[in-house]
Amino acid sequence: MAIKEETLHSNIETVNSKQLAVLKKHFPQCFDKSGNFIQEKMLEVVNANEVELSKESYTLNWLGKSYARLLTNLPPKTLINEDIAHNQLEQNKNSKNLLIKGDNLEVLKHMVNAYSEKVKMIYIDPPYNTGSDGFVYNDDRKFTKEQLVDLAGIDLDEATRILDFTDKGSSSHSAWLTFIYPRLYIARELLADNGVIFISIDDHEVSQLKLVCDEVFGEQNFSGNIVRATGQTTGQDSGGLGSSFDYILVYTKLQNVDLSGLPLTEHDLKRFQNKDTKGNYAFDQMRKTGSNDRREDRPNMYYAVIDPDGNELYPIAPAGYESCWRFGKPTYEQLVKDDMVLWKKTKRDGGEIWWPYIKYYLEGRTKRPSPLWTDLDGNKKAARDLRALFDGEKLFSFPKPIPVIKNLIHITPQSSQDDIILDFFAGSGSTAHAVLEANANDNGNRQFITVQIPEKLDNSSEDYVNIFDLTKARITKAAEKIREEHPDFHGDLGFKVFETVEDFRVEDDDKELSLMTMTMFDDVMLTDEQYHTLLTTWRLYDGSELTTPVQDIDLDNYIAHLCDNRLYMIASDFSSDALKALLSRLDTDKEFSPNKIVFFSKNFDSVKQMELNEALKSYANKKSLEIDLVGRN
Incomplete structure (x- = not known):
C-alpha cells in the first residue's frame, strides 16, 4: 500500500x-x-461494424463555441455547503428532495460523479434572450488572451473577441449559446439512458436552441416540439404578428425511448358514453363501420366470434354500410383471455342478438400526448396561483403553470417510483411544486433536485430579497398546502438545502486554485462550517449523493465519518490511540468495512501519514479488506 x-x-x-x-x-x-x-x-x-461514413456534414458555429466547450470541461471552483439547521428539521431530515443555491453550471459540475446517468427527467426554463428581458452573459472565469489561446486552441484575435463579450456582458445569440451549451452538455451526462429533457423557449432563441440540442443530444434523439398556449399575446406592438405560444423542445438521452401517455382528464372521461354502474370501466363498440372498413379492405379484421350461446357472429352492419372488427383475431383472443370483452344483448331485426363490446378500464388508462397543448392553465393563471400562495404578494413574473410540468412528468417513461427530476433554472420553484403534487395525486415517490442562483427579485420584499428565497418559501408553502389537501398522503414533502460557497483554501489575492500557504507542520484550524463543507464536497466528488447518510465513527474520541464505505478523516487530532481504535474496529465490527480512507493532508503531518500507512499495510485484518489510502488537499 x-x-x-x-x-x-x-x-x-x-x-x-x-x-x-x-x-x-x-x-x-x-x-x-x-x-x-x-x-x-x-x-x-x-x-x-459496417457503419457508413456520411459524406455530408452540418454544424452550428458561433463566436465563443471553443470557449463554451472549455467551460464544459473546467472543474468547479467552489465547494458545496450544507444548511445543517434546515436539513435537520423533522420534515426534512429524511427527505430525498434537494434545493441547491448557486450558479447552476457550478452545481452541475459538482453533481456529475454522484448523479451521472441517474436523472430520469430534466425540465428547464432558461432565460430567453429576447433582447429586452435583461439577459446578459456574465462570466467570472478570468483568463488572459494567451491562456485562452492555449486552453481553447484558438487564435489571438478570436480570444480577444471572446473576452470582450464575456468581460463586458452581451445579449447576442453567440453569448446566449456560449451560456447554454456547457449546461446542456453536462445535463446530458446526468440523464439516465431512458431519460428525457424538456426545454422551454420562445421565438427568439428556439432556432438556435434546436441546433445546439441536435449537437449535444443528437439529432436522432429529437422527440418533438410541444407548442403551448400561454394565454396572452406579446410582441404585436412591434408591428409583428405577436406570439401567444411557448415551445418545449423534447430530447431523449438515447434513440427509441418511447414517451408515456397522459392520465385521462374529466373531459376525457365524459367522452365515454357507456360505463359500468360502478365506474370501473367504460365500453365501446368492437365493430368499425365506414367506407374504409370493407371486408375486402381489411380481411384480417373480418372473422367470426363465438357469442355466449355458441353461435358464430360476424361484424354485420346496417344496410348500405361496410363493417369489420377493430382488430385482428389474435388480439381478440387475447382480450377474451384478459376478460376485456363484454357481451350485451342488443335489438336486431325484431329480435335480440348478443353483441361484443370492448372494456376500457379507466384506472391507469392514458392517452397519447399531442404536440399542441391549448387546454392547460396559461401564464396568467399560474401567476394568480403563485400570488395566492403568498397571500396576494406579486413577487415573480411569468411562473410556469403547474399542470404543464405535471404533464411533462407523466409523459416521461416511468421505470421507478424513485425517479429523479431535475430543474437547474428553478425560478419560483414550479417544478418542485409540480413533483410534490404529482406524488400526492398518485402516491408516487419522485424526487426533485432544483437549482437557483440568488438573483435579485424585481419585486423584492423584506422577506424575499432574491429568487432563491422565493423558491425556498414556495416549496415550503406548497408542501403545507398539499398536507392540508391530501391528509392521507404520507410521502416525502420535505427538502434539503445545499449551496455553493467560495473555496476557503484559496488565498484572497490569488483566485487561481492553489492551497493556502503554510508549512508542512501546520494544522489547519477549520471552522465547523468549513469542516462540514469539506466533508460534503469530498463525498459528493467521490460519488455519494447529497442525501446519502453519513455515520460518525468514534475512534477513541477522534471522530471520522463513514459514507458509502469510504471513511473520511479531516480533524487534526488523529493520534496513535485513534489508529489502534481504527484497527480494532476493522477487526471486530462486522458492519464496518471501508474500502477507502481519505484524510485531509494538511491536518496529517508526515509522521502521522507514515504511521497510518504502515499500520494499514502490515495489519492483517480478519476481513481481508483491500483499503485505498488517499491524502487529499
Whole structure:
C-alpha cells in the first residue's frame, strides 16, 4: 500500500480533454504511447461494424463555441455547503428532495460523479434572450488572451473577441449559446439512458436552441416540439404578428425511448358514453363501420366470434354500410383471455342478438400526448396561483403553470417510483411544486433536485430579497398546502438545502486554485462550517449523493465519518490511540468495512501519514479488506 496524494480536479482541462478521456477509455488501441490519436485505427473499428461514413456534414458555429466547450470541461471552483439547521428539521431530515443555491453550471459540475446517468427527467426554463428581458452573459472565469489561446486552441484575435463579450456582458445569440451549451452538455451526462429533457423557449432563441440540442443530444434523439398556449399575446406592438405560444423542445438521452401517455382528464372521461354502474370501466363498440372498413379492405379484421350461446357472429352492419372488427383475431383472443370483452344483448331485426363490446378500464388508462397543448392553465393563471400562495404578494413574473410540468412528468417513461427530476433554472420553484403534487395525486415517490442562483427579485420584499428565497418559501408553502389537501398522503414533502460557497483554501489575492500557504507542520484550524463543507464536497466528488447518510465513527474520541464505505478523516487530532481504535474496529465490527480512507493532508503531518500507512499495510485484518489510502488537499 502507498498513500495516494490527491487534489480535487487537479488535472489541467482543455477544450476537448473530457471527450479524449472517453475515447481513451473505450478505444485505447486508437492512441499511441505518447497519447496521440491514430485516426486510421478508429476507421478500422468503424469499417469493421459496417457503419457508413456520411459524406455530408452540418454544424452550428458561433463566436465563443471553443470557449463554451472549455467551460464544459473546467472543474468547479467552489465547494458545496450544507444548511445543517434546515436539513435537520423533522420534515426534512429524511427527505430525498434537494434545493441547491448557486450558479447552476457550478452545481452541475459538482453533481456529475454522484448523479451521472441517474436523472430520469430534466425540465428547464432558461432565460430567453429576447433582447429586452435583461439577459446578459456574465462570466467570472478570468483568463488572459494567451491562456485562452492555449486552453481553447484558438487564435489571438478570436480570444480577444471572446473576452470582450464575456468581460463586458452581451445579449447576442453567440453569448446566449456560449451560456447554454456547457449546461446542456453536462445535463446530458446526468440523464439516465431512458431519460428525457424538456426545454422551454420562445421565438427568439428556439432556432438556435434546436441546433445546439441536435449537437449535444443528437439529432436522432429529437422527440418533438410541444407548442403551448400561454394565454396572452406579446410582441404585436412591434408591428409583428405577436406570439401567444411557448415551445418545449423534447430530447431523449438515447434513440427509441418511447414517451408515456397522459392520465385521462374529466373531459376525457365524459367522452365515454357507456360505463359500468360502478365506474370501473367504460365500453365501446368492437365493430368499425365506414367506407374504409370493407371486408375486402381489411380481411384480417373480418372473422367470426363465438357469442355466449355458441353461435358464430360476424361484424354485420346496417344496410348500405361496410363493417369489420377493430382488430385482428389474435388480439381478440387475447382480450377474451384478459376478460376485456363484454357481451350485451342488443335489438336486431325484431329480435335480440348478443353483441361484443370492448372494456376500457379507466384506472391507469392514458392517452397519447399531442404536440399542441391549448387546454392547460396559461401564464396568467399560474401567476394568480403563485400570488395566492403568498397571500396576494406579486413577487415573480411569468411562473410556469403547474399542470404543464405535471404533464411533462407523466409523459416521461416511468421505470421507478424513485425517479429523479431535475430543474437547474428553478425560478419560483414550479417544478418542485409540480413533483410534490404529482406524488400526492398518485402516491408516487419522485424526487426533485432544483437549482437557483440568488438573483435579485424585481419585486423584492423584506422577506424575499432574491429568487432563491422565493423558491425556498414556495416549496415550503406548497408542501403545507398539499398536507392540508391530501391528509392521507404520507410521502416525502420535505427538502434539503445545499449551496455553493467560495473555496476557503484559496488565498484572497490569488483566485487561481492553489492551497493556502503554510508549512508542512501546520494544522489547519477549520471552522465547523468549513469542516462540514469539506466533508460534503469530498463525498459528493467521490460519488455519494447529497442525501446519502453519513455515520460518525468514534475512534477513541477522534471522530471520522463513514459514507458509502469510504471513511473520511479531516480533524487534526488523529493520534496513535485513534489508529489502534481504527484497527480494532476493522477487526471486530462486522458492519464496518471501508474500502477507502481519505484524510485531509494538511491536518496529517508526515509522521502521522507514515504511521497510518504502515499500520494499514502490515495489519492483517480478519476481513481481508483491500483499503485505498488517499491524502487529499
